[in-house]
Amino acid sequence: MSHVAIVGVGQTPYRRSxxxxxxxxxxxxxxxxxxxxxxxxxxxIDVIIAGVAPDALAGEVAxxxxxxxxxxxxxxxxxxxxVTGSSAVFAGASYxxxxxxxxxxxxxxxxxxxxxxxxxxxxxxxxxxxxxxxPLTTITMAALRASMLMxxxxxxxxxxxxIAARNAxxxxxxxxxxxxxxxxxxxVLRSPLLAWPIHRYEACPMSEGACAMVLVDxxxxxxxxxxxxxxxxxxxxxxxxxxxxxREGATLVDLLSLSMSAKRAYADAGVTNPVKEIRVAxxxxxxxxxxxxxxxxxxxxxxxxGPRFVEAQATDKSLPVFNPSGGPQGANPVSATAMxxxxxxxxxxxxxxGERQVDGVERAVATGQGGATQFSTVCxxxxxxxx
Amino acid sequence: xxxxxxxxxxEGIAIDIGWADATRSLTELIFSTTRRAIDDGGKxxxxxxxxxxxxxxxxxxxxxxxxxxxxxxxxxxxxxTRYSDDGAAAFAAxxxxxxxxxxxxxxxxAWARASEHDVEAVARATFDSFFAGPFGIxxxxxxxxxxxxxxxxxxxxxxxxxxxxxxxxxARANPRALKAGGRSPVASYPLKEADMPRFADxxxxxxxxxxxxxxxxxxxxxxxxxxxLGDRKLGRLAGLEQAAQRALQEAGFGPAQLDVVEIDGLxxxxxxxxxxxxxxxxxxxxxxxxxxxxxxxxxGGAAAGYCxxxxxxxxxxxxxxxxQGRAGAIQVPRARRALATGSxxxxxxxxxxxxLEAT
Numbered sequence: 001m002s003h004v005a006i007v008g009v010g011q012t013p014y015r016r017s018x019x020x021x022x023x024x025x026x027x028x029x030x031x032x033x034x035x036x037x038x039x040x041x042x043x044x045i046d047v048i049i050a051g052v053a054p055d056a057l058a059g060e061v062a063x064x065x066x067x068x069x070x071x072x073x074x075x076x077x078x079x080x081x082x083v084t085g086s087s088a089v090f091a092g093a094s095y096x097x098x099x100x101x102x103x104x105x106x107x108x109x110x111x112x113x114x115x116x117x118x119x120x121x122x123x124x125x126x127x128x129x130x131x132x133x134x135p136l137t138t139i140t141m142a143a144l145r146a147s148m149l150m151x152x153x154x155x156x157x158x159x160x161x162x163i164a165a166r167n168a169x170x171x172x173x174x175x176x177x178x179x180x181x182x183x184x185x186x187x188v189l190r191s192p193l194l195a196w197p198i199h200r201y202e203a204c205p206m207s208e209g210a211c212a213m214v215l216v217d218x219x220x221x222x223x224x225x226x227x228x229x230x231x232x233x234x235x236x237x238x239x240x241x242x243x244x245x246x247r248e249g250a251t252l253v254d255l256l257s258l259s260m261s262a263k264r265a266y267a268d269a270g271v272t273n274p275v276k277e278i279r280v281a282x283x284x285x286x287x288x289x290x291x292x293x294x295x296x297x298x299x300x301x302x303x304x305x306g307p308r309f310v311e312a313q314a315t316d317k318s319l320p321v322f323n324p325s326g327g328p329q330g331a332n333p334v335s336a337t338a339m340x341x342x343x344x345x346x347x348x349x350x351x352x353x354g355e356r357q358v359d360g361v362e363r364a365v366a367t368g369q370g371g372a373t374q375f376s377t378v379c380x381x382x383x384x385x386x387x
Numbered sequence: 388x389x390x391x392x393x394x395x396x397x398e399g400i401a402i403d404i405g406w407a408d409a410t411r412s413l414t415e416l417i418f419s420t421t422r423r424a425i426d427d428g429g430k431x432x433x434x435x436x437x438x439x440x441x442x443x444x445x446x447x448x449x450x451x452x453x454x455x456x457x458x459x460x461x462x463x464x465x466x467x468t469r470y471s472d473d474g475a476a477a478f479a480a481x482x483x484x485x486x487x488x489x490x491x492x493x494x495x496x497a498w499a500r501a502s503e504h505d506v507e508a509v510a511r512a513t514f515d516s517f518f519a520g521p522f523g524i525x526x527x528x529x530x531x532x533x534x535x536x537x538x539x540x541x542x543x544x545x546x547x548x549x550x551x552x553x554x555x556x557x558a559r560a561n562p563r564a565l566k567a568g569g570r571s572p573v574a575s576y577p578l579k580e581a582d583m584p585r586f587a588d589x590x591x592x593x594x595x596x597x598x599x600x601x602x603x604x605x606x607x608x609x610x611x612x613x614x615x616l617g618d619r620k621l622g623r624l625a626g627l628e629q630a631a632q633r634a635l636q637e638a639g640f641g642p643a644q645l646d647v648v649e650i651d652g653l654x655x656x657x658x659x660x661x662x663x664x665x666x667x668x669x670x671x672x673x674x675x676x677x678x679x680x681x682x683x684x685x686x687g688g689a690a691a692g693y694c695x696x697x698x699x700x701x702x703x704x705x706x707x708x709x710x711q712g713r714a715g716a717i718q719v720p721r722a723r724r725a726l727a728t729g730s731x732x733x734x735x736x737x738x739x740x741x742x743l744e745a746t
Contacts, residue, residue, distance in 0.1 A: 024614075047609075052471070054450040061445055061512040062732045066614050072629055074609030075737050076480060079444070079471035081451040087468045091480055097487035099392055100607075125451045236438075236467040239455050260464065371454040375467070 004093040005226035006346040006381065008038030008214030014178040014207040014331030014340075017113025023060060027067030027109050030210035034105065038214035038224060042070045045214070046101035050077040051088035051108030053335040053370075056121045058111035069105070081125070082284060082370025083234065084108055085211065085339025086377040090232050092215045102220055107212035110333030118206050125371065127240070138286065139203065141241070141372055143195035146289035148245075148253050150197065153303055155292060157197050159310045161188035163288035163322075164202040164329060166313070171326025173355040178207040178331035197289075204286040204332035211336040211343050218385065227346035230363070231269030231380040233261040241372060258297040258367065258376035266299070269363070269380035274299040274320075278380075280348045280364035281320050282341040286328045294367060298378070321358045324348065338368030342379050349383045392486045396600040397743070399428025400593045400704045404692035406568025407502035408588065413447065414459040416590045421460045421496055424592035428600075430492060435594065437490035438467040441477035441497035441696050445509045460496040460592065473497075474591060475651070475699025475729025475739035479607045485597050492596040497701075499694035501570060501586035506694070513732045519616075526653060526695075527583075529616060529734035531575035534656035536622030538577065541671045542659075549678035551581035551655055558585070558687025560716040563705070565692035582655035587692030591700040593707070599746060602710050605640075605724070606742035608633030616734060624657075627664035627728060627738040634740040635666070640724065642666035645742075647709045647725035648683055649702035657735070658688050665726060665740065685709065685717045699729015703741055710745040 010033025012018070012026055021029070035041060050064035060066075064077045074095075080087040085108040092104035112118050119137040126136045134140065149155045165185045171177035183201055191200040216224075235257040238244065250256035262274075271277050281298065285291035292310055295301050300320065301309035313319055323329075325344040328337050345364035347353040362384070368377035401423035403416060411419070425432055438461050444452050453462075453469040460467075466489075470477040474497030484490040510525035538544060558564045570586040595604070610629040612619050619625070635641060642648075648667050652658035659673025662683055668676035677683050686705040689698075706725035708714040714722075722745070729739045 048611075055445055055512075056450050060516065061509070065513070065733050065736055066515065068611060068614045068736070070611075071613050072610055072626065074479075075611040076470055076476045076609070077472050078468065079451075080453065080467075080469050091468065091483075094480070094483040094487045094489060097489065098483035099486070100483055121450055124449050125454055127455070128449070234466050234468065236457055236462040236465060238463050239458050257464070371451055374454055 003097045003218055004215050004229045005218060005221050006213050006229065007216050007221060007224040007226050008034040009343045009346055010034030010037060010212040011176050011340065011343060012209040013176050014209035014333050016178065016206065018208050023063045023109060023111055024067035026210040027107055030212035031069060031105060031107055034212040034214050040103060040214060045070055045073060045103050045105045047074045047092065047095045047104045049088045049092045049104060049106045050075065051084040051335055051339060052077060053079055053081050053084040054121060057115045057118060057334065059114045060111065063109065063111065080370055080375055082334060083338045083368035083375045083377045084335045085337060086342060086368035086379060087234065089213065089339060089342050090234060093229055093232060096215060096217050102217040104215045105212060106215065107210060108336035108339040109210045110335040111208055112206050112334060113208040139198065140195045142287040142290055143198045145253050145293060146197050149289060149293060153306050155307050157189060158185065159292060159307055160197065160202050160288045161185035162310060163291050164188045167323050167327050167329040170324050170356065171330030174325045174330060177326045178205045198287055202288040204328045207331045207333040209333040209336060211339045213343055225350045227349045227381040228385045229379065230382045230386050231265035233264035234377045235260040237374045239374060253293050255293060255297040255373060255376065257374065258294060261376045261378040262298050265378040265380050270386060271380060278320050278363055278365050279361045280324060280345060280358050281322050282325060282327065282344045282364065282366045283323060284328060284338050284341055284367050284369040286332055288329065291322065298365065324356045324358050338377060341366035341368065345381050349381050393597045395482050395485045395595055395597060395604040397602045397604065397707050398430060398594045398596060398600050399424040399426065400707050401427055402563050402701055402704045403590045404563060404565045405588050406565060413500060414456060417456055417459040417496060417498055420590040421494060421592040424594055428594040432461060435461060435492045435494055436465060437484060437493040438462040438465050439477050439481035439493055439495045440469040441472055441474040441700060442469060443471045443696055445512065446499045446504055448504055461494050466490065473696045473699040473729040473731035473739060475703060475727065475741060476609065476731060476737065478700055478703055478741060479609055479739050481595060482604055482607055485595060492594060494592060494594055495700065496592040497697040498590040499697045500588040501694040502588050506586055507572065526734060527572055528575045530654045530657055531578045533621050533660065534654065535577055537656060537660055540622040543671050543675055546675040546678040550659065550674045553678055554655060554684065554687055554690045557685055557717055558690035561687050561691050562715040564687055569692065578654055584653055584689035584693035587694055589692055589694045589697040589701060591697050591704055593704060601746055602707050603744050603746050604741065605744040606634035606638030608740045609738065611737045614733065614736065624660055624664040624735060627661055627730065630738040630740040631665035634742045638742040645724050645726050646682060646722040647685060647706055647719050649686060649706045649727040650684055650688060651698045651702045651729045652689060654689065658684055661728060665728065681719060685719050696731060699739055702727040702729060706743050710743055
């Protein structure tokens, strides 16, 4: 039974930086839009959940506190890296399902434009003795996975380029996206290599911005246009990637934490055949190869069929639409990205996605990935509550 | 909210307060404390399906520190989330997950090692970079200003020395308190050395579920205050007052029915102001109450070992010890009802109050 609905979505545009806006102004911008969308004032909100990931990216500590709204309300900060945004949504939903709140405002903020070097910051998430000096970064980490996918399942650079070009074209329809590049797969393959086999146009940008949503109990939905949270789940894997490379039954590229989350979220949502029952998937895939890596974990195809699944997307219009917003390759405000995925999925089922709206979306799935794919979240939203 | 929620119970608890233990890494400290909590609860790790953490990257000294600390707290292939907030706030969030039916048994853990980070530097970084940072203000100086504001509001300091002495005695008698090492930070006026916390390395862990056991979570309340110190009534903790009212209303009893109150305060004055905020002491009498009433911070509070963001969960564990009759030399006789608080940056901007009852 669905208890929680998303009735308000607010997003700032995602840009390389917002030099004319303080962090609190970005938070308030997104929050005000979400509240307006919900038709509620801050006084109607019972709990506020903030999502901000590594402080080092922003160069500000406790930045969430600076944007304090609704003084006197419970206020708590989530920090789960790349899944911060979805963790904040899940925490807000828990307060409602526990009957401790009827309306919750969740927000997530990213200010990585203030970082001198995001990859230098990301390097500090890895082991200071065994990994930090490689240098292991989120780019080289993704490259290791992409090459493993190529070796195991036959992906080629062309597959990564097809996905990247598709996402880039989708982002052009999303005015909030950071990048609006008109690029083809050939352009992707001609772009500079960041770390083999990843080309520059396959990678996400560094983006700033804020996302906010209003979640309400079913008793408050009334005439508002809801996206019901039909299923939500989160799973953490082990820290060391080396421990996952040859793990029996679930290697590094099998994304065990994502498949476990999908299994639980689908069970709650009543999804048994995702490729037929999910129309839109908003995936936290900072690289196009990471998007392909998520397909089997989400039940859209088998690992072995992955390359053919990518090829089929160009011609088989019955398949789910992936990242109609452009996904993280269009904008990746890290702390907020997993919330943006849920927000975009909610806009799709509410038929409010503007030029990027996909026809006939009754159900969408949104994922979150964080901490070198250690943390995974899956959220299924639908136009109707579960029965 | 009037709908009936399932009751939540605290099962196993563990706390470790030490200083610069070179024989254990942070993950080993977290692992051993969490292992003790699981064993203390008597339920297998296999029955735990979620993990809720309170920890801060700036304190742990690495970005997204829960990548490496989470598995040490039992997160492997479990539903895990981390709050960069106080341990009591994480506890409150974990309780909602049990109440929501999303989890059947959860580990809640918090930690911080003062011996391995520059506490004052991290605290300074939480203040506004343009309008407060240049003054070099940190949490201790904000606490000093709060103490001064409280005195100006008429706070009675006559019992100050007695309160500090009783706190020190309690910390000495507390078998779980820091016994050697630690660091006392420099006091800013009007604070004195005896008012200060004893910085320590702290790890706390506990397990909760909806299965009836010895200690029930009777009420939870949370609240917040404005960001800017100038926007607050600094001599009072209005957010804590509101959180306590909410928790006690949910519990269905008042401050007079409490046998133990564990206040998370950075300094002696914060503990005294906290006692007033939760309704135990009349306005301006917090120090006197702290000096004379055995129900107030029997653990010794911040003198027993302090390092944010673990302290709210530490206060909860000390309260549970009392309700289980396992507090040792600091046991309050016949303790049946307890209240514990936790506050978090910036300068006690957010507050959580948890009311507990022996079943």
